[in-house]
Amino acid sequence: MADGPAVTDEVVAALRDTDDPRLRELLTGLVRHLHAFARETRLTREEWERAIGFLTATGRMCTDTRQEFILLSDVLGLSMLVETINDRHGPGTTESTVLGPFHMTATPVRELGADIDLVGGGEQCVVSGRVLSRDGTPLPGAVVDVWQADGNGFYDVQQPDVQPAGNGGLFTADGEGRFWFRTCVPSPYPIPTDGPVGGLLRATGRHPYRPAHIHFIASATGHTPVTTHIFVAGSDYLDSDAVFAVKPGLVTDFAAVDDPSAAAEFGVANPFRQARFDLVLEPS
Numbered sequence: 658m659a660d661g662p663a664v665t666d667e668v669v670a671a672l673r674d675t676d677d678p679r680l681r682e683l684l685t686g687l688v689r690h691l692h693a694f695a696r697e698t699r700l701t702r703e704e705w706e707r708a709i710g711f712l713t714a715t716g717r718m719c720t721d722t723r724q725e726f727i728l729l730s731d732v733l734g735l736s737m738l739v740e741t742i743n744d745r746h747g748p749g750t751t752e753s754t755v756l757g758p759f760h761m762t763a764t765p766v767r768e769l770g771a772d773i774d775l776v777g778g779g780e781q782c783v784v785s786g787r788v789l790s791r792d793g794t795p796l797p798g799a800v801v802d803v804w805q806a807d808g809n810g811f812y813d814v815q816q817p818d819v820q821p822a823g824n825g826g827l828f829t830a831d832g833e834g835r836f837w838f839r840t841c842v843p844s845p846y847p848i849p850t851d852g853p854v855g856g857l858l859r860a861t862g863r864h865p866y867r868p869a870h871i872h873f874i875a876s877a878t879g880h881t882p883v884t885t886h887i888f889v890a891g892s893d894y895l896d897s898d899a900v901f902a903v904k905p906g907l908v909t910d911f912a913a914v915d916d917p918s919a920a921a922e923f924g925v926a927n928p929f930r931q932a933r934f935d936l937v938l939e940p941s
Contacts, residue, residue, distance in 0.1 A: 718852040722814035731900035759812040772839040779808020779841025795834030799877035810846025843891035869893040880938035
C-alpha cells in the first residue's frame with residue numbers, strides 16, 4: 658500500500674474495471690475529493706472516528722416517516738445545490754426548490770376545494786392558481802401534489818398520535834388548468850433537532866428554522882414536473898432558511914380578505930387569507 662497522495666491514485670486505479678462509466682466517474686470524483694479534504698484539513702483518527710459515528714447515528718435515525726440523511730443534505734446546502742444543478746426549467750417557468758424530508762409517497766387524492774388542514778386551529782386560507790405550459794396554455798388534468806405543516810409547525814408524520822395521516826392532498830386541475838384548496842396559513846417551524854442533524858446545528862451555532870411555506874409538486878403530460886414551495890411574504894427566516902431553499906420568485910402574498918360573499922363561496926369563515934400562485938411547467 659502506498660503512502661500519502663499515492664494512496665489516492667491506487668484507489669482510483671482499483672476502480673478502472675467498473676462496468677458502468679457514470680458510476681466510475683462518480684466514485685473517482687468522490688475518492689479524489691474525500692482524500693483531498695482529509696489531506697487539506699489534516700484529519701485526525703479521532704475526527705475520522707467521530708465522523709463515522711455521526712453518519713452511523715444519522716442512518717439509525719431514519720425511519721419510514723423520517724429521512725435524517727435528506728435533512729443532513731438539506732442543512733449542508735447539498736440538496737439545494739443538486740436541485741439548482743438539475744433545474745432545466747426555462748425562463749418564465751416556476752422555479753424549483755428542495756423536496757424536504759417529510760413528503761408522503763401516497764398523498765391522499767382530494768377533490769378541488771378540499772380542506773387539507775385536518776387539525777384546525779390555524780388562520781384559514783384559500784390557495785388557488787393554474788397549471789400552465791410555458792407559453793401560457795392551460796394544462797387540464799395536471800396533477801398538483803400539496804403538503805405542509807399544520808398551524809403549529811408540525812407535519813403529520815411528526816405527530817402520528819395527534820394528526821391524521823395525509824395532511825396534504827393530490828389535486829387534479831380542471832378543464833382550464835385551475836386548482837384550489839383550503840388550508841391554514843403556514844407558520845415558520847424548526848426542522849427536527851432531536852437527532853444528529855440537530856446536534857450539528859447546535860455545534861455550529863445555527864438556528865433550525867424554516868420560513869412559512871407550502872410544498873408543491875406539479876406534473877402534466879408532455880411536461881417536466883416541478884418540485885417547489887410558495888413562501889409566505891413577510892415570514893420570519895426568509896433571509897436565513899435553515900435549508901437554503903428560498904428563492905425571491907417563490908415568495909407569495911397571503912392577502913387578507915374581508916368579504917362575506919367570497920368566504921361563503923370558498924366555504925371558509927370571514928375574514929380569511931388568500932394566496933394565488935400559478936405553476937408554469939417546461940415542455941419536455
